[in-house]
Amino acid sequence: MDTSRVAGRVARKELSLFFASPVAWLFLGGFASVCLFVVFWVESFFARNVADVRPLFEWMPVLLIFLCSAITMKMWSEERRSGTLEHVLVQPSPLWRFSLGKFRACLGLLLLALLATLPLPITVALLAELDWGPVWGGYLASVLLGSGYLAIGLFVSSRTDNPIVSLLGSVALCGLLYLLGSDLFTSFFDDRTAQVLRQLGSGSRFDNIARGVIDLRDLTYYLSLVIAFLGLNIYYLEREGWARFASTPRQRHWRIGIILLLANLIVTNLWLAKVPALRWDITEGRVHSLSPSSRQLVEQLAEPLLIRGYFSARSHPLLAPLVPQLQDLMKEYAAVGGPRVRVEFVDPARNPALEKEANEQYGIKPTPFQVTNRYQASLVNGYFNVLVKYGSEYHVLSFSDLIEVRTSARGDAEVLLRNPEFDITRAIRDVLYNYRAGGDLFAGIDKPVEFIGYVSNQERLPGMLLAYLDSIKQQLEKAAAASGGKFSYRFIEPEANSGGVARQIEEQWGFAPMSSSLDEEQEFYFYLTLADEKQVVQLPTGDFDPGSFRKSLDTGLKRFTSDFTKTVALAAPRLNRTMAAYNLGGPSFDTLQAAITRNHRIIAEDLTDGEISPEADILAVIAPQVLDTPAVFALDQFLMRGGTVILATSPFSVEPLGGELKLRRWSSGLVPWLEHHGITTDKSLVLDRRHARFPAPVHRSEGDYQFQDSKIVDYPFFIDIRRDGFGRHPINASLPQLTMAWASPLEIERGNQRRVSQLLWSSEDSWLESGEDIAPRENDDRSPDGATGRKLLGAILQGRFHSYFKAPPTELAALPTRVSAGVNSFVKRSPESARIILYASNDFLSDRVLGALVRASGSRYLGPLELFNNSLDWALQDQQLLQIRSRAHFNRTLPPMEQQHRLYLELFNYGAALVWLGVLGLVFWIRRRRLARYYARELGL
Template structure:
């Protein structure tokens, strides 16, 4: 009989013994029941509201530390107790075959137990978008960890004849191995020692694989641990064959066993120093560098420094994140081909670097409360990154690098938020800032041409004659320094009998200007920048030669990928809001902070009838009673080929404690939007696919009404998921979900030469509400009720309209500058021409909600989910990136660990899903019982036939 056949027969025999006794059934039932109880009750799966299986795998190292020894406790100890071990030791085959056979039987039972939990990921994938990579890695880690624990249990069982002693000793050894790398122990040591302890601990290695990164070092750790204890198991049993007298065979066995153990350990130590042997199996490769990062690294022309400031002693929840950051930063160095230099320092050990961090980079250590063996204290710890390139630098603190989710029944979950995005964004920013120091055309790939539609000097006023001569000389100098990426030409519209003039009037809406009212002499003076994709008109309202270079560079930056763009942001000020009561006024500080991270921001009031010439895009959020000058500013920005991004609705909601009020919020843009075919309904959209919200509920008791704050399924809080989030457009393609609060329906009448794209659409279960009260009311059962009207169907909530637009002010005089802005401005209404027709690159991006970006809504949603709700902000940033053709970070901005959430479900549905998993687990056990019974019947029939012969 071959050696493998012996191991297989031993495994089959032990498996039959398992199922013939209560051991297998108790193990399977306990394991399955414990895992389901942990997921649904201990970890509050539905309250946690994240579509992953972290709750299952988080407890797996502890659970297996108790259950695996329960399987192995009797394997060898009962053999000793019943004196059957001598029969095994006297067999003519190696003892290792019996060890492998028993190990295989235990491993098979563990695999069957893990299969009993398979309905959990299937259920999650059916109700939400599940990333299967970490799930597969988690099961692999569980199997490897279980094999290590089983080998430990077998070794301990081989050393005693008492199964209870075997159980207790095995559990103690497994728990000790788990505690080596757990925060309970590493928090008492400095970072260097803690790193070594995490490398030795079974739980920390398990977490590394379960997060979706299959590292060869982690795999070998478990395989090596299994090999060590199986070797010790074989050696412990082999000693039972020896006599008391020492012999060469005894020395041989000791040497072989020692060599095997030492090789397993040394290989593990050697592999620990070898980075890069890893496979990222997460969807979107969350823990690996993307092609976007590689492209930015290839653009580096000088060495770039990434320096990490990490304290030896820090908060226990932050300590495990430091090795992850270090590994990621090392990947930057390897991917850069020598362009990136990496340093890791502890400022406490280097006063000069600490002084530099404080004085040059403006960094400060953060205070954390920690406990050691002796006391609880507050330590000032560093958890910062600096990206330095040339004379430019960007800093990242722990507040930007980590994401915290407040757990329901446990300590908070702390993860790296999106470290690649944060680091790559910092690299992009320092690269762009460095380039903006004089390399204007470095980021322009397609040649850009300035076309000046300018009349002959005899038609121009003296001021414009001088201006023309000045810009001509400036254009000549700029073209010479552009390296062939910039050219210019002057076109006389009156040439060829005015043919060109008629063309630009019809195509661009460039109407003639007048030298003075009543003289009748007209002229043209328009400047445009063009490439293969877009046309941008330069502002021409001041005609100051000193401003031309600035205006030209601002326009050229819209064709470049190497400069920081400027976002003009218009939000209502407290003075403009006119709220009828104190408190609850919308503020947008989080929106401003988000934009500032990636772009230069200019706060616009629009009251002077113009938008800053530096603006690359105009963002108008929650506009309120905009006057003619503001509409004119928005209109002309669009007519010059710009992008206007609007978040507006006829209503806004104020939250103040337990008070919720729906207020009319006239934007002043209703007529202007209707002129361009965009109509926002006066109703609010309600949807059965909604998110929970802490809303004040009106409860009626007798003749009295009471308001109390409750967490309710709030249909005004629309939960958008693909395909409601357009999966084919870059703005929404990488957003897993989005919550839109108090949104109105949008209808669009697309004009000629316009393209319509729908970005946001509710579910088919949406309906409308025109009620002036959005506060839910409790019915007789205490459930919140809502009332609406109209047909249930999908409602459009966000669109892009791009193409040629006609100015609303074509048939009406533009507002006079003297009516707005600084009264000292010269009355130059003749020199401020109206642009009547936009180029094809102009676009309007419309989101029909005032509130989904304001601070009070974001904070309220964050209080429910336990994380910072940034989907709305990410949507806006994606829209800005796409509009400015700066889409390099779009694919990695929305990557995160807590952004895959469960869809809205009723309590009945949650209960049904939970009980369904219990039922499937019982069905699995019943199936195993049936298979065992059938196999037993078949074996009995076979034996009877054999006896009959």
């Protein structure tokens, strides 16, 4: 007998015996059916609307308990019951080969069962962008955990001759191991004890691998579990042949060997627990690891950086499992930064001095959480905060900044870390730049910047500008002296040398001659610019007040450095609270303003004064309404000076009236200005078969009473944009999905020395409607009257723009800000750096739409805000956070589908599982036929 092939023969025999029993097919079919039922019904896969298979793997540790126990229940108990165990014990081949053979057979059955669920992730991948990393991690975790359960099942089966007892014993032992680290059990203990229990339990380590992080410690744990119980299985089988009460050297060697084996496995796991994590992030984009942007930022540190986590021993049970994940990420910053980064973890309740410091110095306060122990429910004050400190600068992240909560279809809260790398890296960037700047603008300037003033001879200048010129020269001299050689200045007289410079600056930048209201015939030049080897920025002169020049200079210099928080001038409708109480007064944008202030400084811009604040680095005009001539001129001249203007505008807005949505004509006052630059917005709305959902009001009658409820319905005016609807541009490169609400189509003329980048498109199944019926319907049957096709919804124009105005409008003379100056400052043509970023919707950034998206999806993921923030970062050349902003867990959503389509997909998965089982049955039948023919030939039958 070839003992080296015993394991393979035993495995083949066990597989044949398993498939020969109808009970085996019931187990495999039942496992696949229960898995799919859990995903589609218990977890409400389509209502959950997230493009992942997390529900499958959340239930897998429990389902595997029953599957593995059923697979192993007869492996040794049947041998013992039928009396063949004694035959095995007297074979010349060692027992471990028989045990390994049975384990291989069981593992093969487990793999076949898991393959029956593979059509589910394939379905998701065909529907939307699926991150395959967590999927492969989930299957790897299932195989590892299942292997541990199989080893336990084989051990239990070897101790009894009753398969039912084996089944129940395996379920009990595997269930106890899972329960040990589950939230249901650990919630009764403080965080430190719960952490130890999670390390011992089988399910918590499963979750770590299933999220796409393969940790050497988790692999070692599962491998140890398999080796330990297979070793116990072999040991107790070996004992079957021993004489009772005897103590031979062989028996002592076996006892010592099994004790040493178990001890070494325990020591190995304890040792690895204290070793820095050796792990592999297999997710797409490595979302659980530091990105290149974060690494580059940490490498810029010159002083020690402190990252301290304040985590209470007792907190909310949904937050406790997130602490180890956050701690692992924080340790990665330390690994990258080396001695420059110090990471600490503090339980304030155990360190009163640090708690006092956190309360008084950093403003970190405990949050009341409801917790439950064995006897009662109570409120405890817990900490879940992260402090980032660099020098004297610090930033605090609270639990509301770090977590993301999504309501499941069952009404349960699903809590995950939102995007911790983005939040921590942003905090590091802020404290680093604030500390490094320290009031010194030139600290963050890498290449020299030159101030060039195109100023006429003093004889041509009005008297008021002579004093202004003398003042700014003195301020420029001080700035140059303080710059350390990074800043210089000079003045050029445009009229010199027969006006060659004057012709050049008018042709290149549109710097037209100025005139004074006191002497309109006397023309002169007074233009102030900053330039490096890449860009030219014109400084606004305002009312030529010497006291405001340094502010304009500092604002201009900030465009050449990333070390200062940029300033966004936001012009958006101001909500009338009285009218808002009656759902009147147009859209509001409080959520947008809060999102901007997380990364930038914001100033409310009043365009009607004819000027943009000199502090503004970028101008955002949202839902403009009836802009007058001075407002359009202010916007126009900001663009002409090389600025970036972000516009969200269309001919329509929507407001609720009488419990229903009404379409409102919205005159922006910008139509002629946009048409001058080759931009046309059609007076219609885009509808799309690929659309998002909307929480619509639904009227319900009960007897003589009328009630108004809310129901989630399909809504073709909420355009669902996926990868094929994004142009190739850094602004939307990291966005997986975006919802555009009540958008109009754009048409843009090319040429005229401008580059056009198309950002957003509707799908091929979109069409236009000009009617005013926008009310959501429970069964929306709207269909196109004409042709369908893609519609442009967002674009960027960059390059040389020509002013809409021939000269400064006469209305400016009546404005108070212009009276004191008395000088007509006017730029006819923009530099190449000028940009218009246009989105053809007034409402897609409004509180009303964002709130509807949250209610419809149950998630805080808001694609419109991420698109807007990406637009700011790209325009301000601050792209460090651009690639990691969209790393949140719930940002990959399913596309909208008809109810019938969803049913077909569900039935397809059930059918695919049945087909797989049918293929297995056919293979088994063919193999049995071949074996029958072989034995018939051998026996001469």
